[in-house]
Amino acid sequence: MTWARLDDQFYNHPKVAKLGDMLLPAVGLHALALCYCNAYLTDGFIPKDQIPRLTGDVTLLLPGGTPWVLVNDLLDAGLWEKAEGGYQIHDFLDYNPSRVEVLKEREARHEIRVAGGRARAASAKREGGRYVSKQHQQPTSRRTSRKPAAHQQAPQQETTRSPAPAPAPAPSPFPGKSTDSATVVAAAKMPGKKPDGKIIAGTGSA
DSSP states (O other): OOOOOOOTTGGGOHHHHTTGGGHHHHHHHHHHHHHHHHHHTOTTEEEGGGHHHHHOOOTTTSGGGOTHHHHHHHHHHTSEEEETTEEEETTHHHHSOOHHHHHHHHHHHHHHHHHHHHHHHHTOEEETTEEEOGGGSOOHHHHHHOOOOGGGSOOOOOOOOOOOOOOOOOOOSSTTOOOOHHHHHHHHHSTTBOTTSOBOTTSOOO
């Protein structure tokens, strides 16, 4: 896309002042003609058959109801010049780029975009049937080092504990005799007797 350029002192130019009472509609046609020339890269040339299209219906706006009065005013002011098949904007190429310059700039921009696209494709990685640039690739280190979720972690193996050893039996108070605990308890309840049946001295019992 190109731009139509107007000097910020255009409103104060002597040629514009010559337009008199037709200044506003004539300048409007001139501005539309500048846009047309830049859009179609005509280097300032306006075909004659484009004039009614640019002005539209001016039946109620202009004397005589035709746009040619505006064209004559622009010619008289020196803003336009007659050319074969139409009109030429005066000094158009002094303020606007030429067709050759615009096309060369567009070609340069196109080559830059193509080169950039090739560079991105060369550095991209193919994932899921399409190319993904580096900035959209998932880093491998993150995928491999990421810890699984709590519900995905493997259950820990329980350590089996060996049963505690049974306590060793208490030593018998009567060496050489096989006595069980019931005998010992019974003997303890009978005064004057030992578990082996002997009489304890001083008890008075046989």
